[in-house]
Amino acid sequence: MHLRLRNELRNEMAFNLRRERQLEGIAKAKAAGTYKGRPASIDATRVRELKAQGLGPTEIAKALKIGRASVYRVLDTTPS
Secondary structure: OOHHHHHHHHHHHHHHHHHHHHHHHHHHHHHHOOOOOOOOOOOHHHHHHHHHHOOOOHHHHHHOOOHHHHHHHHOOOOOO
């Protein structure tokens, strides 16, 4: 029983240390301007242009070869 508890505590400490270092690295990268996330794969401007031309979400999705849900997601968000 003591051995299991000791292992659990050691594992928790290791996890906390790893997480702490990871958060420090992320903060450092953000400060340097290199932590920006994944680039957008959908051209939101093009989706809005097609919508302004009168195309529906299904037609836009087919034209851009993306999912219809992605079209709805772009149209639901305000342009940034």
